[in-house]
Amino acid sequence: MHLCYVDDSGDSRHGTTLTALIVEDAHWTSVLDAWLSVRREIHRAFGVPKLRELHANELYKGRGRYCESSADNRRFGAAQRAATGRIMLSHLSKRSAFTVLTVGSPDRSPATLYARFVARLEDWAEARDTRVLVFYDGQQGTDEAPELDPAQRRNIWERAVRSAAPYRAAHRALELRSRRILEDPMMQDSRYSQLIQAADLLAYGAYHRHRQRHPEIWTAPHATSAAAVRAYLQARAHWPDDTDDGVYWLD
Secondary structure, three states: OEEEEEEEEEEOOOEEEEEEEEEEHHHHHHHHHHHHHHHHHHHHHHOOOOOOOOOHHHHHOOOOOOOOOHHHHHHOOHHHHHHHHHHHHHHHHHHOOOEEEEEEEOOOOHHHHHHHHHHHHHHHHHHOOOOEEEEEEOOOOOOOOOOOOHHHHHHHHHHHHHHOHHHHHHHHOOOOOOOOEOOOOEEEOHHHOHHHHHHHHHHHHHHHHHHHHOOOOOOOOOOOOHHHHHHHHOOHHHOOOOOEOOEEEOO
């Protein structure tokens, strides 16, 4: 059995990527332990609390307040943010066993790309004679804000159920007797999931690495994040051999 943590990245005008951090159940504890131990190192080095969400887009673009003190936050500049991503993925890659798999395409429909991603994940699982549970970055239908009344909480839940519908449909379209991906996708808000945050750092880096190598696809004027690419390259030993730097690009 494998657990698969998924997040997206890309440029909606030209394409989208979905990146999976795939962990065998027997290694789940060591993967999470490696991630949490390096979170503690980042806290000691830069003052970023373990429970502060690491969001790649904010981290590499200099947005958001990450540190506990104002002094630490002022010191947490571009170099420190780049080092955070690089240290996180380097430590995780050296201390634990997992696979990083990215599927990308020019499809503008998230539902279409997700269905294609699921097909690739099914092939991956069949080749290894395993089963997979998918955790996808998205609204869970719960919120820890105590001030919400029952009606507000019900509304959050209903929105979460509706937004997850295309992803449930992709799973339910699989042949029941032969499918390798079990159950519906389980939505996990990245604020509350450390391994979804790991998938987010990997997804952002995979996208920027692919656009660095394929400017003919990603023709948007935005600059490639060299820091995100350097962090992503720390995980190169965990990419499938038949990929383009970890990416399956589907035309």
